[in-house]
Amino acid sequence: MVRSRALYFDGHELRLIDDHVVERGGEALIRVGLAGICGTDLQILRGYASFRGVPGHEFVGRVVESDRSDLVGARVVGEINAACGRCDMCAVGLRRHCRNRTVLGIKGRDGVFAEYVRLPVENLHRVPDSVEDERAVFTEPLAAAFEILEQVHVDPSWRTCVVGDGRLANLIAQVLRDRVWKLKVIGRHQRKIGLLRELGIEAVEGVEPGDESSYDLVVEATGRAEGLSLALRLVRPRGHLVLKSTIASEYRIDLAKVVVDELHVVGSRCGPFRPALSALSSGSIDVRRLVDGVYGLEEFRDAFAAASSRGTLKVLLRP
Ligand SMILES: [Zn+2]
Ligand SMILES: [Zn+2]
Numbered sequence: 001m002v003r004s005r006a007l008y009f010d011g012h013e014l015r016l017i018d019d020h021v022v023e024r025g026g027e028a029l030i031r032v033g034l035a036g037i038c039g040t041d042l043q044i045l046r047g048y049a050s051f052r053g054v055p056g057h058e059f060v061g062r063v064v065e066s067d068r069s070d071l072v073g074a075r076v077v078g079e080i081n082a083a084c085g086r087c088d089m090c091a092v093g094l095r096r097h098c099r100n101r102t103v104l105g106i107k108g109r110d111g112v113f114a115e116y117v118r119l120p121v122e123n124l125h126r127v128p129d130s131v132e133d134e135r136a137v138f139t140e141p142l143a144a145a146f147e148i149l150e151q152v153h154v155d156p157s158w159r160t161c162v163v164g165d166g167r168l169a170n171l172i173a174q175v176l177r178d179r180v181w182k183l184k185v186i187g188r189h190q191r192k193i194g195l196l197r198e199l200g201i202e203a204v205e206g207v208e209p210g211d212e213s214s215y216d217l218v219v220e221a222t223g224r225a226e227g228l229s230l231a232l233r234l235v236r237p238r239g240h241l242v243l244k245s246t247i248a249s250e251y252r253i254d255l256a257k258v259v260v261d262e263l264h265v266v267g268s269r270c271g272p273f274r275p276a277l278s279a280l281s282s283g284s285i286d287v288r289r290l291v292d293g294v295y296g297l298e299e300f301r302d303a304f305a306a307a308s309s310r311g312t313l314k315v316l317l318r319p
Helices: 039-044 139-151 167-177 190-198 226-234 256-260 273-282 297-308
Strands: 002-009 014-022 028-037 058-065 075-078 116-119 124-126 159-163 182-187 202-205 215-220 235-243 264-267 291-296 314-318
Touching: 002 297, 014 116, 014 297, 028 075, 028 297, 039 297, 058 116, 058 139, 075 139, 124 273, 139 167, 139 273, 159 167, 159 226, 167 182, 167 190, 167 215, 182 190, 190 202, 215 226, 226 235, 226 256, 291 297, 297 314
Parallel strands: 159 182, 159 215, 182 202, 215 235, 235 264, 291 314
Antiparallel strands: 002 014, 028 058, 028 116, 028 314, 058 075, 075 124
8 A cells, every 4th residue: 555645636626735645466566657648537527437446548657566577667648447357247358348347547446646556467568668758658648549450340431520620639630640641630720720630630620511421431639519519510421430529518419411421430439559669669649749838746736727628639647
């Protein structure tokens, strides 16, 4: 057991505590090096998932205690869903959908906005030496971007559109960039659009003539409820729509277009770590330009204010 400084959410507000108890149990104890603030964390502070405890699920850290002695001292990232290994979903290999799962900083398990965190050993992945902490901390959101390739058989001939220009949308666009014939990002912020263009990705502000009902694949990653109705307008008949936003409020949409146009609608959440780590290692995905600031835990109010502001991409905490 260790006592740790941590950010604690009591259902109303986030505050810094210095006596957060982390019991290792049979799991690995990890000293968090860097943690990322993502849209899901901002939604949690608005009531998403009714979470109480220490939020945060994107991290890189070092194992300080584990029953697996070879892991002690290793720099790791961690998958966020802890599975039971016994239910019907686990039995068919869908551990990320385990019926009894806990989810790091989201459901039934304290997260990484803390000095120390625990996770099952099977959730951990060693980080190659070539990937420094500032890039490794992007493994989890990048894995969520790679999940799209697991769920949809993306054809290289497809016209593809990403709706949104934020941190996750940027990663998704970088993953899809070399896999489709045509890719366009529809964003709202000049700075974020400019960054996508620097990465060689076509990015525009708002819908253009000819966009409606024209894309084979549309990925909605705005983090806002309004993003879905815009994304729906862009998909061609029999096209694919992937939904990436997790939001606290309810979606309200007219499903008639889904029926009439016979759309394939896919919800998409967490993804595979291996391709994410190898893309970071090879440099095929550029994440360094996404970091807007690194804050200590005691500066958490500034960090969350920055993460919530419109022009910001990724804000990191160094616990
Ligand atoms: Zn996240
Ligand atoms: Zn299970």
